[in-house]
Amino acid sequence: MTIAEAGAALATSKISAVELTAAHNDAIAALNPRLNAFITTTPELALSQAKAADARLKAGSAGPLTGIPLAIKDLFCTAGIRTTAGSKILSPFVPPYESTVTQQLLDAGTVFLGKVNLDEFAMGSANITSAYGTVENPWKRNGSDAKLVPGGSSGGSAAAVAARLAMGATGTDTGGSIRQPAAFTGLAGIKPTYGRCSRYGIIAFSSSLDQAGPMARTVEDCAILLQAMAGFDPKDSTSAERALPDFRAATKGGVRGKKIGIPAEYRMDGMSPEILALWEQGIAWLKAEGAEVREISLPHTKYGLPVYYIVAPAEASSNLARYDGVRFGARVDGEDLIDMYERTRAAGFGAEVKRRIMIGTYVLSAGYYDAYYLRAQKIRALILRDFETAFADVDAILTPTAPSAAFGLGEKMDDPVTMYLNDVFTVPASLAGVPAMSVPAGLSAEGLPLGLQVIGKHFDEETVLSVSAALERAAGFSALPTIRAGASA
Amino acid sequence: MSLDTATVRRIAKLARIRVDDAEVATLQTELNAILGYVEQLNEVNVDGVAPLTGGAQMAMRLREDVRTDGEIAEKILANAPDRVDHFFAVPKVVE
Numbered sequence: 001m002t003i004a005e006a007g008a009a010l011a012t013s014k015i016s017a018v019e020l021t022a023a024h025n026d027a028i029a030a031l032n033p034r035l036n037a038f039i040t041t042t043p044e045l046a047l048s049q050a051k052a053a054d055a056r057l058k059a060g061s062a063g064p065l066t067g068i069p070l071a072i073k074d075l076f077c078t079a080g081i082r083t084t085a086g087s088k089i090l091s092p093f094v095p096p097y098e099s100t101v102t103q104q105l106l107d108a109g110t111v112f113l114g115k116v117n118l119d120e121f122a123m124g125s126a127n128i129t130s131a132y133g134t135v136e137n138p139w140k141r142n143g144s145d146a147k148l149v150p151g152g153s154s155g156g157s158a159a160a161v162a163a164r165l166a167m168g169a170t171g172t173d174t175g176g177s178i179r180q181p182a183a184f185t186g187l188a189g190i191k192p193t194y195g196r197c198s199r200y201g202i203i204a205f206s207s208s209l210d211q212a213g214p215m216a217r218t219v220e221d222c223a224i225l226l227q228a229m230a231g232f233d234p235k236d237s238t239s240a241e242r243a244l245p246d247f248r249a250a251t252k253g254g255v256r257g258k259k260i261g262i263p264a265e266y267r268m269d270g271m272s273p274e275i276l277a278l279w280e281q282g283i284a285w286l287k288a289e290g291a292e293v294r295e296i297s298l299p300h301t302k303y304g305l306p307v308y309y310i311v312a313p314a315e316a317s318s319n320l321a322r323y324d325g326v327r328f329g330a331r332v333d334g335e336d337l338i339d340m341y342e343r344t345r346a347a348g349f350g351a352e353v354k355r356r357i358m359i360g361t362y363v364l365s366a367g368y369y370d371a372y373y374l375r376a377q378k379i380r381a382l383i384l385r386d387f388e389t390a391f392a393d394v395d396a397i398l399t400p401t402a403p404s405a406a407f408g409l410g411e412k413m414d415d416p417v418t419m420y421l422n423d424v425f426t427v428p429a430s431l432a433g434v435p436a437m438s439v440p441a442g443l444s445a446e447g448l449p450l451g452l453q454v455i456g457k458h459f460d461e462e463t464v465l466s467v468s469a470a471l472e473r474a475a476g477f478s479a480l481p482t483i484r485a486g487a488s489a
Numbered sequence: 490m491s492l493d494t495a496t497v498r499r500i501a502k503l504a505r506i507r508v509d510d511a512e513v514a515t516l517q518t519e520l521n522a523i524l525g526y527v528e529q530l531n532e533v534n535v536d537g538v539a540p541l542t543g544g545a546q547m548a549m550r551l552r553e554d555v556r557t558d559g560e561i562a563e564k565i566l567a568n569a570p571d572r573v574d575h576f577f578a579v580p581k582v583v584e
Contacts, residue, residue, distance in 0.1 A: 096564035194544035208544040234552070238545040306527040317504060324505070326577050328568035337582045342507035354506055358516065359523055361504040362492075372527070377540030379533050384541055416519055417526045433544040458546050 003068050003167050003221040010057055010067045017057065017067030021050035021111050024069045027485035028113060028165045035483065037150075037159040039074050039132045040082050041114035049111040056109055064224050064248075066109030071166035073157050074115035075122055076102045076212075077201040081112075085203045086120040086130035086153075089348025090329045099201025100233045101170060101212045108228040113166050117156030120350045121320065122177055122205045125422040127155025128409065129352040137185060137406050138163040138481035142447040148406040151181030151422075157215050158185040164485035168216035168225050172202060174209045175308050176402075176426025179438035182215050183401035183451025186440045186479060188222050188468065189215040193459045194433035195240035196226075198233030206315040207238075209308075209430050219439060219469040223247035226461065245462050253466030256290035260467065261394035265301035266425060268403070275400045275450065278442050282398055282452045285474035286467070294394055298386040303379050304428035309420060310363050310376035311431070316353075317360025323348060355416060380431050387432045391457045396467045399425050401438040401451035425453060435461045439468045440477040449479065491521050 001009075009015045025043040032038050046069060053067035074084050077095035084090050098106070106112070119129040126149035127135040135155040137148040139162070150159040154171035158181035161169050171178035173191035182189030190213045197212040204210060214225030227247050233239045262283060267276070283293050325331035325344030332347045334340035349357070363372035390397065402422055412418050429436040435458075438451040452471055456464035480487070492500075497517045501508045508516065562575050571578040 093568050096561075096567055193546075195546070208542070211544075237550055238543065238547075240545070240547065241550070300533070303530060303533060306530050309523060310527055310530075321505075325570055326579055327565075329570070331570035334580070337580050338505070339507075340580055341505040345505055346507035349506065354504075355516070355519055355523070357504050357506065358497075358500045359520060362496075362500050362520070362524075365500070365503060374540055375530055375533075375535060376527075377542060378535040378538040379530055381538050381541035382533070382535070415522050417522055420526075430544075433546065 002218050003065070003216060003224055004218070006068060006167060007064045011062065017050040017053035017111065018047060020067060021046050021069050024113055024166060031163055031165060031483065031485060035136045035138060035159050035163055036133050037116055037135055037156040037163065037165060038071065038114045039084055039117050039156070042081060042112060046111050046113050053109045053111060063108050065105070065228055067111060068167050069111040069113050070105065071114065071116040071157055071160040071169040072102055072112055073118055073154055073170050073172060075118055075172050075203045076170060077203065078102055078112070078115065081115065083115065083203070084132065086118045086132055087348065087350070087353070088131040088330060089323045089345070093328050097201060100198035100235060101202065101229045104228050104231065105170070116160050116169060119153035119155065120353050121203065121316070122153040122172055122174055123316070123352050123356055124152040125176070125180060125419055127152040128413070129350055131350060134409060135159045138483040139185060139406060139448055140482040147409045149184070149409055151184035151406065153177040154181045154215060158182060158187060161187055161215055161217060162481050163483055168214055168221055170212060170229065171215045172210055172212050173430065174206050174312060175430050176423040178213045178215055179426045179436060179451070179453060180402050180422055182438040183449065184406040186449030186477065186481065187215050187217060188219045188437065188439050188472070189213065190222050190226060190437040190461065190464065191430070191435060192226060192230060192461055193240070193435045195238050196230045196459070196461070198236040198239050200233055200235040204319040206312040207319060208315060209312060219465060219472050220248060220251045222437070223251050223465050240459065242459060247461060247465055250462035250465040251469040253462065254289065255286055255467055255470045258291045258396065258463065258467065259394040260286050260291045260293050261296035261390050261397040262293060263296050263298040263301065263390070263397060263399060265298050266399045268424070272404060274444055275403060278450050278452065279398070279400050282441055282471055285471060286398065289470045289474065296390045296394060296397070298390060298428065300379060300382045300386050301428055304383055304431055305420060305424050307376045307379050307383065307431060308423070308427045309359070310372050311380060313356040313360035314364050314373050315360070317357045317364065320353070320357055383428055384432045387434055396463050397455040399453045399455065401425060401453040405444040405446065405448035405450055429455045434458055435464050437464050437468045439471045439475070441471060441475045442477070443479055492517055492524065
């Protein structure tokens with residue numbers, strides 16, 4: 001059942017919010033010990049929120065999300081509920097305030113089932129860096145029971161929604177952390193334009209890139225969630241003061257007459273033929289729906305990833321300076337204040353976070369700032385210019401979401417750079433701040449979901465949603481993961 | 490550009506992360522792999538390009554310099570690892 005269908009069933013009293021929530025609580029109790037999608041579950045709180053939702057439904061003051069059970073990425077501060085960012089250094093941390101995005105979801109009457117797993121401080125592409133353990137992808141290769149990763153960093157969000165433990169989830173995306181896990185688990189997920197969703201109360205990783213967005217089983221469900229999550233917030237100085245369009249209506253828009261760009265630079269050496277074939281199929285579907293397809297050039301594409309691995313660690317090294325054992329989180333005592341800082345941070349941060357803080361510290365340090373950080377910011381400007389030039393001619397851009405399907409736990413872990421290559425197709429849109437969405441479009445030969453990415457102009461989520469919905473209709477993706485609520489496996 | 494072990498230790502010191510000898514060797518290899526990967530940025534001609542500092546398509550918003558919140562000392566201190574009254578407590582820093 002989708003959020004749209006559940007909303008209709010709730011509105012006509014075919015089901016109650018309490019029944020819907022209880023069913024999800026049961027599914028979590030049954031499958032979470034295996035999947036490890038949730039770090040913290042809040043079943044009783046969820047039931048009390050569901051009761052309130054039923055009262056609203058009865059009183060006629062309900063909206064399209066009232067009574068819908070969601071999973072919240074554990075990077076969003078939730079008042080009174082432990083928030084970990086997947087890190088030991090925030091243990092224990094109970095936020096005294098609510099993030100703007102989750103507050104808006106609560107105001108819409110949604111039900112929070114709990115806080116879901118993620119790479120530590122959202123740094124990772126496989127959900128293997130969490131201090132709270134790895135997450136299992138509910139999908140399996142044909143005839144194999146090998147554990148696959150759900151992607152990352154929003155891996156718990158992806159696994160929870162794919163396995164039917166939640167109807168939708170919040171994610172955050174800094175370089176692909178919504179889109180890549182969505183692709184790995186057969187979900188839709190959108191990273192809106194930078195500035196669309198408030199960053200207030202989202203634990204910061206790289207502030208010029210971080211954006212919240214929804215993950216769900218359909219494009220329409222993402223649109224419904226985005227409507228509640230987005231909007232101007234004076235508490236975030238980069239929040240965009242713009243009216244919201246009707247995102248759900250945009251999903252019905254169609255693509256007739258729309259110009260779709262196909263960037264030559266995304267056709268990279270050594271790309272899987274399967275991914276290339278799916279991309280060709282996507283082009284054919286959009287043509288059949290009446291879109292006009294054009295070859296375009298985004299010449300600085302290959303520099304996106306190296307720019308990202310300077311800019312994001314630089315910002316992270318600054319943002320994560322606050323974890324010093326003084327105001328919140330864990331503390332390890334030392335001989336003096338500096339020793340206490342160093343021991344606290346050595347014990348509290350995992351290996352990937354330490355690497356990124358150190359790279360960031362180095363590229364910002366005296367003597368290296370111009371050669372690394374300043375140069376990266378200039379190339380970031382060229383990447384933005386690439387998109388602006390392309391969008392003078394096209395309405396949206398179609399690319400693959402990730403260079404492969406979900407991989408096994410333990411694969412691609414030889415060195416950090418191999419893992420970073422997962423984000424090669426998602427990072428450029430993050431650097432430019434433009435909206436981008438992943439849509440499930442087919443299965444690999446091994447039976448794993450593959451995604452296509454639609455990139456749009458700044459603040460034109462409507463076109464992204466209409467193109468994505470057209471792809472979704474054409475693909476008719478109906479495969480289900482092996483591990484899911486209600487399945488006998 | 491390749492980092493030696495002394496530089497790795499210096500970065501760790503700047504980042505306030507304690508590292509032991511075994512970690513220094515691992516970090517040296519990993520950090521050099523990342524720096525080797527980003528080396529390709531030197532191919533790009535950036536003459537006359539203004540750096541892009543943020544993700545937002547707008548100027549930073551300003552507001553009046555007035556108090557918007559307050560009287561929440563208990564909330565702010567609620568997660569402190571150590572406190573004395575309305576203060577965060579740390580090891581002695583001045584002899």
